[in-house]
Amino acid sequence: MLRRSLAHTLIVVVVVFVCSGRSGPRPAAAKAGAAECVDEDQVLQNTSLDNWDNSSILPGRSQLLPGEEVLSPRPDPVLWGGRARPGPLTPQQLDTFERLGFLILPDLFTPDHVEVARNVAKAIAANAVGSKVNAKGGTSIIALEPGSNTTVKSLFTAHQAAPELRDLMLHPTIVGAAEQIVDDAVYVHQSRVNFQKAFVGQGFTWHSDVETWHFEDGMPRMRAVSAVVMLEDNFAVNGALMVFPGSHHVFAGVGSEQTPDDNWRSSLRVQRIGSPSADLLSRLTAATEGASRRPPPPGSPATSDSRPAEREEERPEPPAVVTHCTGKAGSVLLFDCNLMHGSHNNMSPYSRTNSFTVFNAVSNKLRAPIAVSVPRPAHLANRGEDSWTSATPVASSSHE
Ligand SMILES: O=C(O)CCC(=O)C(=O)O
Numbered sequence: 001m002l003r004r005s006l007a008h009t010l011i012v013v014v015v016v017f018v019c020s021g022r023s024g025p026r027p028a029a030a031k032a033g034a035a036e037c038v039d040e041d042q043v044l045q046n047t048s049l050d051n052w053d054n055s056s057i058l059p060g061r062s063q064l065l066p067g068e069e070v071l072s073p074r075p076d077p078v079l080w081g082g083r084a085r086p087g088p089l090t091p092q093q094l095d096t097f098e099r100l101g102f103l104i105l106p107d108l109f110t111p112d113h114v115e116v117a118r119n120v121a122k123a124i125a126a127n128a129v130g131s132k133v134n135a136k137g138g139t140s141i142i143a144l145e146p147g148s149n150t151t152v153k154s155l156f157t158a159h160q161a162a163p164e165l166r167d168l169m170l171h172p173t174i175v176g177a178a179e180q181i182v183d184d185a186v187y188v189h190q191s192r193v194n195f196q197k198a199f200v201g202q203g204f205t206w207h208s209d210v211e212t213w214h215f216e217d218g219m220p221r222m223r224a225v226s227a228v229v230m231l232e233d234n235f236a237v238n239g240a241l242m243v244f245p246g247s248h249h250v251f252a253g254v255g256s257e258q259t260p261d262d263n264w265r266s267s268l269r270v271q272r273i274g275s276p277s278a279d280l281l282s283r284l285t286a287a288t289e290g291a292s293r294r295p296p297p298p299g300s301p302a303t304s305d306s307r308p309a310e311r312e313e314e315r316p317e318p319p320a321v322v323t324h325c326t327g328k329a330g331s332v333l334l335f336d337c338n339l340m341h342g343s344h345n346n347m348s349p350y351s352r353t354n355s356f357t358v359f360n361a362v363s364n365k366l367r368a369p370i371a372v373s374v375p376r377p378a379h380l381a382n383r384g385e386d387s388w389t390s391a392t393p394v395a396s397s398s399h400e
Helices: 002-014 091-100 111-130 163-169 172-182 209-215 263-267 278-288
Strands: 069-073 102-105 142-144 152-156 186-196 224-230 250-254 332-336 352-361
Touching: 069 278, 091 102, 091 172, 111 142, 111 152, 111 163, 111 186, 111 224, 111 352, 163 224, 163 352, 172 186, 172 224, 172 332, 172 352, 209 224, 209 250, 250 278
Parallel strands: none
Antiparallel strands: 069 250, 102 332, 142 152, 152 186, 186 352, 224 332, 224 352
């Protein structure tokens, strides 16, 4: 308890709260620099922006000057319904999620179960590279690895691509946990399978997802959670997600030049705008240093990798500021929309495939984007009114 208060105090003390009034007109949008990373035929735009409101609760792209960066306290709860909210997660698991910003549910699925889904995802992705038409006569939206015309980095709208994927990604335990955390019915804001191919897969630089979702998609509040199903073993060496435990308690705001309306084309491969600098990450390190010192409660293996026990004492433990979210195929990682995370390039001989499903609270539906004038396409930011369903957001596929 004392440690937790100390950690919390640390965060509050180190955080610099900036309330900026610089929200005046922005320079004209930069010209489109179209990278060929997404099948453009599949870009579904919904430009009817009812309820236009581009006010921002977060200091960042629209209020800060280019190069200006701040850490500010999270303006929203992590557990919108508190620890007593009923659902599949225990109060202890909710406590871990609240404190660290993530939680691993080991072995929710069997390796055999996920192998089927993984093979389906790889087949759909491979087919999408060679042909715009997939096996079912529809099309699939993919992003390729930077510099490659053949290696798929992401397969979007994955929960709609095949029943084998949907059944895992929208499993009742996962949807129920997301609802428990955001204390609301949820819908799928975005889904994808990310492939980190052996020796080839490139990592993702440090980022908080809600930065993009808030400024480019108009997501009003921090009321969304991501669920990762590990479709292959995730090791530290093959690109397991890395996180700053506790970083979800602060927001890393980054000022920028005007965001190009088609920023998503390049940011899907490498994110630059809104990315924190090394200096801001150092400040985040200081701010979150105490967060994961308290060991996770029993049954919540939310930290560290799975090294053989006999070597544990021989090897120096890195300070707990950054940790790998490792797990066996079939494990599930839940993480908060504002958790600072990223991944290494996969230089190992072991491929790493994970599905990502972003659940947003129905009450947190998207408004107009704040930093761009054209909403991102539907496969990145779902605005479809027909998907405003509750616990089982299984919309019929538009890509099959
Ligand atoms: O797949 C990965 O390694 C990281 C993905 C990620 O950070 C994201 O999708 O936001």
